[in-house]
Amino acid sequence: MGIAERRYRQKEEVRSLILDTAWKQIQEEGVQSLSVRKVADAIEYSVPVIYSHFESKEALIGEFVRRGFCLLTRMAIEARDAYDKPTAQLTAIALAYWEFASQNLEYYQLMFGLGIPTCEKAHSVSEILTFGGLVKDVIQKAVLSGSHPAVDLELKFQSYWSILHGIVSIRLKHNCNRKEGDPDLGKAILEDTIKGYIYALVG
Protein backbone atom coordinates (compact mmCIF):
# COMPACT_ATOMS: atom_id res chain seq x y z
CA MET A 1 0.00 0.00 0.00
CA GLY A 2 1.61 3.18 -1.28
CA ILE A 3 -0.61 5.42 0.77
CA ALA A 4 2.08 6.27 3.27
CA GLU A 5 4.46 7.02 0.43
CA ARG A 6 1.98 9.27 -1.29
CA ARG A 7 1.34 11.07 1.97
CA TYR A 8 5.04 11.53 2.49
CA ARG A 9 5.37 12.86 -1.05
CA GLN A 10 2.51 15.29 -0.56
CA LYS A 11 3.94 16.49 2.71
CA GLU A 12 7.28 17.08 1.04
CA GLU A 13 5.52 19.03 -1.69
CA VAL A 14 3.91 21.33 0.84
CA ARG A 15 7.25 21.73 2.54
CA SER A 16 8.83 22.79 -0.73
CA LEU A 17 5.93 25.10 -1.39
CA ILE A 18 6.48 26.79 1.95
CA LEU A 19 10.18 27.23 1.29
CA ASP A 20 9.66 28.52 -2.25
CA THR A 21 6.99 30.97 -1.13
CA ALA A 22 9.01 32.19 1.81
CA TRP A 23 12.00 32.71 -0.46
CA LYS A 24 9.93 34.61 -2.99
CA GLN A 25 8.65 36.83 -0.20
CA ILE A 26 12.15 37.50 1.08
CA GLN A 27 13.27 38.54 -2.38
CA GLU A 28 10.24 40.73 -3.00
CA GLU A 29 9.82 42.44 0.35
CA GLY A 30 13.13 41.94 2.11
CA VAL A 31 14.37 39.70 4.84
CA GLN A 32 12.77 41.69 7.64
CA SER A 33 9.20 41.44 6.45
CA LEU A 34 9.04 37.69 6.10
CA SER A 35 6.08 36.55 8.15
CA VAL A 36 4.56 33.17 8.84
CA ARG A 37 1.09 34.52 8.21
CA LYS A 38 1.95 35.94 4.83
CA VAL A 39 3.47 32.66 3.76
CA ALA A 40 0.38 30.81 4.95
CA ASP A 41 -1.85 33.18 3.00
CA ALA A 42 0.23 32.81 -0.14
CA ILE A 43 0.19 29.01 -0.12
CA GLU A 44 -3.52 29.03 0.78
CA TYR A 45 -3.07 26.98 3.91
CA SER A 46 -3.62 27.96 7.50
CA VAL A 47 -0.78 29.00 9.77
CA PRO A 48 -0.45 25.79 11.82
CA VAL A 49 0.36 23.84 8.66
CA ILE A 50 3.65 25.70 8.50
CA TYR A 51 4.33 24.75 12.10
CA SER A 52 3.78 21.11 11.24
CA HIS A 53 6.72 21.38 8.86
CA PHE A 54 9.00 23.75 10.77
CA GLU A 55 9.29 23.99 14.52
CA SER A 56 9.52 27.75 14.38
CA LYS A 57 10.16 30.66 12.09
CA GLU A 58 13.79 30.41 13.05
CA ALA A 59 13.94 26.81 11.89
CA LEU A 60 12.49 27.89 8.55
CA ILE A 61 15.16 30.55 8.21
CA GLY A 62 17.73 27.96 9.27
CA GLU A 63 16.96 26.08 6.08
CA PHE A 64 18.00 29.11 4.05
CA VAL A 65 21.12 29.58 6.15
CA ARG A 66 22.10 26.03 5.25
CA ARG A 67 21.41 26.63 1.57
CA GLY A 68 23.38 29.83 1.67
CA PHE A 69 26.45 28.15 3.10
CA CYS A 70 26.14 25.37 0.53
CA LEU A 71 26.11 27.85 -2.32
CA LEU A 72 28.97 29.82 -0.78
CA THR A 73 31.02 26.66 -0.41
CA ARG A 74 30.38 25.68 -4.03
CA MET A 75 31.51 29.08 -5.24
CA ALA A 76 34.59 28.92 -3.03
CA ILE A 77 35.53 25.50 -4.36
CA GLU A 78 35.12 26.68 -7.93
CA ALA A 79 37.29 29.73 -7.25
CA ARG A 80 39.96 27.64 -5.55
CA ASP A 81 40.13 25.07 -8.33
CA ALA A 82 40.85 27.74 -10.92
CA TYR A 83 44.31 28.27 -9.42
CA ASP A 84 47.25 26.19 -8.29
CA LYS A 85 49.16 28.39 -5.89
CA PRO A 86 47.56 28.54 -2.44
CA THR A 87 48.03 32.30 -2.22
CA ALA A 88 46.24 32.78 -5.53
CA GLN A 89 43.53 30.45 -4.24
CA LEU A 90 43.07 32.58 -1.13
CA THR A 91 42.62 35.67 -3.28
CA ALA A 92 40.19 33.86 -5.53
CA ILE A 93 38.13 32.58 -2.60
CA ALA A 94 38.00 36.09 -1.15
CA LEU A 95 36.67 37.47 -4.42
CA ALA A 96 34.19 34.62 -4.66
CA TYR A 97 33.03 35.46 -1.14
CA TRP A 98 32.49 39.03 -2.25
CA GLU A 99 30.63 37.92 -5.36
CA PHE A 100 28.45 35.63 -3.30
CA ALA A 101 27.51 38.36 -0.88
CA SER A 102 26.87 40.90 -3.64
CA GLN A 103 24.76 38.60 -5.73
CA ASN A 104 22.94 36.97 -2.82
CA LEU A 105 22.34 39.79 -0.40
CA GLU A 106 19.33 38.05 1.10
CA TYR A 107 21.26 34.89 1.80
CA TYR A 108 24.05 36.85 3.42
CA GLN A 109 21.64 38.76 5.62
CA LEU A 110 20.03 35.55 6.79
CA MET A 111 23.39 33.88 7.37
CA PHE A 112 24.90 36.69 9.43
CA GLY A 113 22.53 39.57 9.85
CA LEU A 114 19.45 38.60 11.72
CA GLY A 115 19.44 38.12 15.43
CA ILE A 116 22.40 37.53 17.66
CA PRO A 117 22.06 33.79 18.27
CA THR A 118 24.35 32.69 15.47
CA CYS A 119 26.49 31.27 18.23
CA GLU A 120 24.76 28.01 19.00
CA LYS A 121 24.16 27.52 15.30
CA ALA A 122 27.85 27.55 14.44
CA HIS A 123 28.02 23.99 15.70
CA SER A 124 24.56 22.84 14.70
CA VAL A 125 24.76 23.95 11.08
CA SER A 126 27.37 21.59 9.73
CA GLU A 127 27.58 23.50 6.47
CA ILE A 128 29.43 26.27 8.31
CA LEU A 129 32.08 23.83 9.42
CA THR A 130 32.43 22.58 5.86
CA PHE A 131 33.15 26.05 4.59
CA GLY A 132 35.55 26.70 7.44
CA GLY A 133 37.43 23.48 6.79
CA LEU A 134 37.79 24.33 3.13
CA VAL A 135 39.31 27.73 3.85
CA LYS A 136 41.56 26.51 6.64
CA ASP A 137 42.94 23.88 4.28
CA VAL A 138 44.02 26.48 1.75
CA ILE A 139 45.49 28.74 4.44
CA GLN A 140 47.44 25.79 5.78
CA LYS A 141 48.90 25.10 2.35
CA ALA A 142 49.74 28.77 1.88
CA VAL A 143 51.50 28.91 5.23
CA LEU A 144 53.55 25.82 4.41
CA SER A 145 54.57 27.35 1.10
CA GLY A 146 55.64 30.56 2.86
CA SER A 147 58.72 31.57 4.76
CA HIS A 148 57.47 31.47 8.36
CA PRO A 149 55.29 28.44 8.94
CA ALA A 150 55.05 28.75 12.72
CA VAL A 151 51.69 30.49 12.76
CA ASP A 152 48.45 29.79 14.59
CA LEU A 153 46.20 28.38 11.88
CA GLU A 154 42.95 28.99 13.73
CA LEU A 155 43.97 32.58 14.34
CA LYS A 156 44.85 33.14 10.70
CA PHE A 157 41.60 31.57 9.58
CA GLN A 158 39.53 33.79 11.84
CA SER A 159 41.50 36.75 10.67
CA TYR A 160 40.84 35.89 7.02
CA TRP A 161 37.13 35.37 7.53
CA SER A 162 36.87 38.49 9.65
CA ILE A 163 38.37 40.60 6.88
CA LEU A 164 35.91 39.17 4.38
CA HIS A 165 32.92 39.58 6.67
CA GLY A 166 33.92 43.05 7.77
CA ILE A 167 34.28 44.37 4.27
CA VAL A 168 31.10 42.72 3.09
CA SER A 169 28.96 43.88 5.97
CA ILE A 170 30.22 47.44 5.98
CA ARG A 171 30.08 47.73 2.21
CA LEU A 172 26.62 46.25 1.89
CA LYS A 173 25.36 48.96 4.19
CA HIS A 174 27.20 51.82 2.54
CA ASN A 175 26.91 50.54 -0.98
CA CYS A 176 23.17 50.68 -1.38
CA ASN A 177 23.17 53.80 -3.53
CA ARG A 178 25.85 52.57 -5.87
CA LYS A 179 24.89 53.17 -9.48
CA GLU A 180 25.22 50.63 -12.26
CA GLY A 181 28.64 50.98 -13.83
CA ASP A 182 30.28 52.61 -10.81
CA PRO A 183 33.57 51.07 -9.82
CA ASP A 184 33.10 48.34 -7.25
CA LEU A 185 34.91 49.93 -4.31
CA GLY A 186 34.16 47.01 -2.04
CA LYS A 187 35.92 44.66 -4.39
CA ALA A 188 38.91 46.99 -4.55
CA ILE A 189 39.07 47.23 -0.76
CA LEU A 190 38.84 43.49 -0.50
CA GLU A 191 41.61 42.85 -3.01
CA ASP A 192 43.84 45.38 -1.33
CA THR A 193 43.23 44.09 2.18
CA ILE A 194 43.67 40.47 1.26
CA LYS A 195 46.90 41.36 -0.51
CA GLY A 196 48.12 42.77 2.79
CA TYR A 197 46.89 39.71 4.64
CA ILE A 198 48.70 37.31 2.32
CA TYR A 199 51.77 39.50 2.44
CA ALA A 200 51.84 39.09 6.21
CA LEU A 201 50.92 35.41 6.01
CA VAL A 202 53.64 34.04 3.74
CA GLY A 203 56.20 36.85 4.05
Added chain:
Amino acid sequence: MGIAERRYRQKEEVRSLILDTAWKQIQEEGVQSLSVRKVADAIEYSVPVIYSHFESKEALIGEFVRRGFCLLTRMAIEARDAYDKPTAQLTAIALAYWEFASQNLEYYQLMFGLGIPTCEKAHSVSEILTFGGLVKDVIQKAVLSGSHPAVDLELKFQSYWSILHGIVSIRLKHNCNRKEGDPDLGKAILEDTIKGYIYALVG
Protein backbone atom coordinates in the same frame (compact mmCIF):
# COMPACT_ATOMS: atom_id res chain seq x y z
CA MET B 1 7.31 83.95 34.02
CA GLY B 2 9.42 80.84 34.40
CA ILE B 3 6.56 78.50 33.61
CA ALA B 4 7.79 77.66 30.13
CA GLU B 5 11.24 77.02 31.54
CA ARG B 6 9.94 74.74 34.24
CA ARG B 7 7.89 72.89 31.66
CA TYR B 8 10.94 72.50 29.45
CA ARG B 9 12.92 71.22 32.42
CA GLN B 10 10.22 68.73 33.34
CA LYS B 11 9.97 67.52 29.78
CA GLU B 12 13.71 67.05 29.68
CA GLU B 13 13.50 65.11 32.90
CA VAL B 14 10.96 62.72 31.44
CA ARG B 15 13.10 62.39 28.34
CA SER B 16 16.08 61.42 30.48
CA LEU B 17 13.90 59.06 32.44
CA ILE B 18 12.87 57.34 29.22
CA LEU B 19 16.45 57.01 28.03
CA ASP B 20 17.70 55.76 31.40
CA THR B 21 14.91 53.22 31.68
CA ALA B 22 15.35 52.02 28.12
CA TRP B 23 19.05 51.61 28.69
CA LYS B 24 18.51 49.69 31.90
CA GLN B 25 16.13 47.40 30.05
CA ILE B 26 18.62 46.82 27.26
CA GLN B 27 21.28 45.85 29.76
CA GLU B 28 18.98 43.59 31.72
CA GLU B 29 17.07 41.83 28.98
CA GLY B 30 19.12 42.39 25.85
CA VAL B 31 18.85 44.64 22.87
CA GLN B 32 16.19 42.59 21.16
CA SER B 33 13.61 42.73 23.91
CA LEU B 34 13.51 46.48 24.31
CA SER B 35 9.89 47.50 23.91
CA VAL B 36 8.12 50.83 24.04
CA ARG B 37 5.40 49.39 26.22
CA LYS B 38 7.80 48.00 28.79
CA VAL B 39 9.54 51.35 29.04
CA ALA B 40 6.20 53.09 29.45
CA ASP B 41 5.24 50.67 32.21
CA ALA B 42 8.54 51.15 34.00
CA ILE B 43 8.38 54.95 34.01
CA GLU B 44 4.70 54.81 34.97
CA TYR B 45 3.54 56.85 32.00
CA SER B 46 1.39 55.80 29.10
CA VAL B 47 2.84 54.80 25.76
CA PRO B 48 2.06 57.99 23.80
CA VAL B 49 4.21 60.01 26.21
CA ILE B 50 7.23 58.26 24.80
CA TYR B 51 6.11 59.16 21.30
CA SER B 52 5.91 62.80 22.33
CA HIS B 53 9.63 62.65 23.03
CA PHE B 54 10.80 60.33 20.26
CA GLU B 55 9.29 60.06 16.83
CA SER B 56 9.68 56.31 16.83
CA LYS B 57 11.42 53.45 18.54
CA GLU B 58 14.16 53.79 15.97
CA ALA B 59 14.71 57.42 16.94
CA LEU B 60 15.06 56.34 20.55
CA ILE B 61 17.66 53.78 19.56
CA GLY B 62 19.33 56.44 17.43
CA GLU B 63 20.10 58.32 20.61
CA PHE B 64 22.08 55.36 21.89
CA VAL B 65 23.84 54.98 18.57
CA ARG B 66 25.01 58.57 18.90
CA ARG B 67 26.16 58.02 22.48
CA GLY B 68 27.96 54.87 21.43
CA PHE B 69 29.91 56.64 18.73
CA CYS B 70 30.78 59.42 21.15
CA LEU B 71 32.19 56.98 23.65
CA LEU B 72 34.04 55.09 20.94
CA THR B 73 35.56 58.32 19.67
CA ARG B 74 36.66 59.32 23.14
CA MET B 75 38.35 55.96 23.64
CA ALA B 76 40.01 56.21 20.25
CA ILE B 77 41.36 59.67 20.99
CA GLU B 78 42.74 58.50 24.31
CA ALA B 79 44.42 55.53 22.66
CA ARG B 80 45.88 57.70 19.91
CA ASP B 81 47.28 60.29 22.30
CA ALA B 82 49.22 57.66 24.21
CA TYR B 83 51.58 57.23 21.24
CA ASP B 84 53.56 59.39 18.88
CA LYS B 85 54.19 57.24 15.82
CA PRO B 86 51.12 57.02 13.53
CA THR B 87 51.54 53.26 13.09
CA ALA B 88 51.55 52.76 16.85
CA GLN B 89 48.50 54.99 17.03
CA LEU B 90 46.69 52.82 14.50
CA THR B 91 47.41 49.73 16.57
CA ALA B 92 46.28 51.46 19.72
CA ILE B 93 43.05 52.65 18.13
CA ALA B 94 42.35 49.14 16.90
CA LEU B 95 42.79 47.74 20.39
CA ALA B 96 40.62 50.51 21.81
CA TYR B 97 37.96 49.60 19.26
CA TRP B 98 38.13 46.02 20.46
CA GLU B 99 37.94 47.09 24.09
CA PHE B 100 34.96 49.29 23.36
CA ALA B 101 33.08 46.49 21.63
CA SER B 102 33.92 43.96 24.33
CA GLN B 103 32.97 46.21 27.21
CA ASN B 104 29.93 47.75 25.55
CA LEU B 105 28.36 44.88 23.69
CA GLU B 106 24.94 46.51 23.79
CA TYR B 107 26.20 49.73 22.28
CA TYR B 108 27.95 47.86 19.52
CA GLN B 109 24.85 45.84 18.72
CA LEU B 110 22.76 48.97 18.49
CA MET B 111 25.38 50.75 16.38
CA PHE B 112 25.81 47.99 13.83
CA GLY B 113 23.63 45.03 14.58
CA LEU B 114 19.99 45.86 14.39
CA GLY B 115 18.18 46.32 11.16
CA ILE B 116 19.63 46.97 7.76
CA PRO B 117 18.96 50.70 7.40
CA THR B 118 22.26 51.88 8.82
CA CYS B 119 22.78 53.34 5.37
CA GLU B 120 20.83 56.56 5.56
CA LYS B 121 22.06 57.06 9.08
CA ALA B 122 25.72 57.13 8.11
CA HIS B 123 25.18 60.70 6.95
CA SER B 124 22.55 61.75 9.47
CA VAL B 125 24.49 60.68 12.54
CA SER B 126 27.35 63.14 12.51
CA GLU B 127 29.14 61.27 15.26
CA ILE B 128 29.99 58.56 12.74
CA LEU B 129 31.72 61.09 10.52
CA THR B 130 33.68 62.38 13.50
CA PHE B 131 35.03 58.95 14.26
CA GLY B 132 35.79 58.37 10.58
CA GLY B 133 37.66 61.65 10.29
CA LEU B 134 39.75 60.85 13.32
CA VAL B 135 40.84 57.51 11.95
CA LYS B 136 41.47 58.79 8.43
CA ASP B 137 43.70 61.45 9.86
CA VAL B 138 45.93 58.92 11.56
CA ILE B 139 46.02 56.70 8.48
CA GLN B 140 47.01 59.70 6.40
CA LYS B 141 49.90 60.46 8.73
CA ALA B 142 50.97 56.82 8.72
CA VAL B 143 50.94 56.72 4.93
CA LEU B 144 53.04 59.88 4.69
CA SER B 145 55.55 58.42 7.13
CA GLY B 146 55.78 55.24 5.04
CA SER B 147 57.62 54.32 1.90
CA HIS B 148 54.78 54.32 -0.66
CA PRO B 149 52.49 57.28 -0.13
CA ALA B 150 50.50 56.91 -3.34
CA VAL B 151 47.58 55.06 -1.79
CA ASP B 152 43.85 55.65 -1.87
CA LEU B 153 43.11 57.00 1.61
CA GLU B 154 39.39 56.28 1.52
CA LEU B 155 40.11 52.71 0.47
CA LYS B 156 42.64 52.22 3.23
CA PHE B 157 40.26 53.69 5.77
CA GLN B 158 37.43 51.40 4.77
CA SER B 159 39.82 48.51 4.82
CA TYR B 160 40.95 49.37 8.35
CA TRP B 161 37.44 49.75 9.67
CA SER B 162 36.30 46.61 7.93
CA ILE B 163 38.99 44.58 9.61
CA LEU B 164 37.98 45.94 13.00
CA HIS B 165 34.29 45.43 12.42
CA GLY B 166 34.75 41.98 10.92
CA ILE B 167 36.78 40.70 13.82
CA VAL B 168 34.48 42.24 16.39
CA SER B 169 31.26 41.00 14.88
CA ILE B 170 32.49 37.47 14.22
CA ARG B 171 34.19 37.23 17.59
CA LEU B 172 31.24 38.57 19.53
CA LYS B 173 29.12 35.81 18.07
CA HIS B 174 31.63 33.01 18.63
CA ASN B 175 32.99 34.29 21.89
CA CYS B 176 29.89 34.04 23.98
CA ASN B 177 30.99 30.96 25.87
CA ARG B 178 34.45 32.26 26.67
CA LYS B 179 35.36 31.63 30.28
CA GLU B 180 36.90 34.18 32.58
CA GLY B 181 40.66 33.97 32.31
CA ASP B 182 40.72 32.37 28.85
CA PRO B 183 43.09 34.05 26.46
CA ASP B 184 41.34 36.75 24.47
CA LEU B 185 41.59 35.22 21.01
CA GLY B 186 39.74 38.11 19.40
CA LYS B 187 42.34 40.54 20.64
CA ALA B 188 45.12 38.31 19.35
CA ILE B 189 43.47 38.04 15.94
CA LEU B 190 43.01 41.76 15.85
CA GLU B 191 46.62 42.52 16.74
CA ASP B 192 47.88 40.04 14.20
CA THR B 193 45.64 41.28 11.41
CA ILE B 194 46.33 44.93 12.04
CA LYS B 195 50.03 44.16 12.05
CA GLY B 196 49.58 42.77 8.56
CA TYR B 197 47.53 45.77 7.55
CA ILE B 198 50.14 48.26 8.74
CA TYR B 199 52.84 46.17 7.17
CA ALA B 200 51.10 46.55 3.81
CA LEU B 201 50.28 50.20 4.46
CA VAL B 202 53.69 51.67 5.17
CA GLY B 203 55.88 48.96 3.66
Added chain:
DNA sequence: TAACTTTGCTAACACTGTTAGGAAAAATAA
Protein backbone atom coordinates in the same frame (compact mmCIF):
# COMPACT_ATOMS: atom_id res chain seq x y z
C1' DT C 1 -14.85 82.34 37.42
C1' DA C 2 -14.56 81.39 32.25
C1' DA C 3 -11.86 80.30 28.22
C1' DC C 4 -8.03 78.29 26.42
C1' DT C 5 -3.87 75.32 26.14
C1' DT C 6 -1.28 71.63 27.27
C1' DT C 7 -0.77 67.13 28.88
C1' DG C 8 -1.46 62.39 29.03
C1' DC C 9 -4.64 58.61 29.13
C1' DT C 10 -7.69 54.89 27.05
C1' DA C 11 -8.51 52.25 23.39
C1' DA C 12 -7.93 50.90 19.14
C1' DC C 13 -5.42 49.43 14.59
C1' DA C 14 -2.56 46.45 12.31
C1' DC C 15 0.76 43.66 12.76
C1' DT C 16 4.00 39.71 14.78
C1' DG C 17 5.06 34.39 16.43
C1' DT C 18 2.82 30.54 18.48
C1' DT C 19 -0.56 26.97 20.03
C1' DA C 20 -4.86 24.65 21.94
C1' DG C 21 -9.02 22.34 20.56
C1' DG C 22 -12.24 20.80 17.70
C1' DA C 23 -14.33 19.84 12.96
C1' DA C 24 -13.95 17.68 8.59
C1' DA C 25 -11.86 14.40 5.64
C1' DA C 26 -9.55 10.14 4.69
C1' DA C 27 -8.22 5.45 5.72
C1' DT C 28 -9.18 1.20 7.92
C1' DA C 29 -12.12 -2.50 9.87
C1' DA C 30 -16.49 -4.97 10.32
Added chain:
DNA sequence: TTATTTTTCCTAACAGTGTTAGCAAAGTTA
Protein backbone atom coordinates in the same frame (compact mmCIF):
# COMPACT_ATOMS: atom_id res chain seq x y z
C1' DT D 1 -21.78 -0.35 2.84
C1' DT D 2 -21.51 1.23 7.44
C1' DA D 3 -18.89 2.13 11.68
C1' DT D 4 -14.52 3.25 13.77
C1' DT D 5 -10.27 5.15 14.01
C1' DT D 6 -6.69 7.99 12.40
C1' DT D 7 -4.88 11.94 10.10
C1' DT D 8 -5.25 16.45 8.47
C1' DC D 9 -6.03 21.11 8.96
C1' DC D 10 -8.76 25.20 10.25
C1' DT D 11 -10.70 28.58 13.55
C1' DA D 12 -9.76 31.20 17.21
C1' DA D 13 -7.27 32.62 20.70
C1' DC D 14 -2.96 34.19 23.55
C1' DA D 15 0.60 37.26 24.24
C1' DG D 16 3.25 40.19 22.32
C1' DT D 17 4.97 44.24 19.05
C1' DG D 18 5.02 49.54 17.09
C1' DT D 19 1.96 53.30 16.32
C1' DT D 20 -1.86 56.74 16.53
C1' DA D 21 -6.64 58.88 16.91
C1' DG D 22 -9.64 61.00 20.09
C1' DC D 23 -11.04 62.54 24.29
C1' DA D 24 -10.92 63.77 29.33
C1' DA D 25 -8.46 66.07 32.93
C1' DA D 26 -5.31 69.20 34.55
C1' DG D 27 -2.85 73.48 34.26
C1' DT D 28 -2.52 78.34 32.59
C1' DT D 29 -4.14 82.67 31.28
C1' DA D 30 -7.62 86.45 30.90
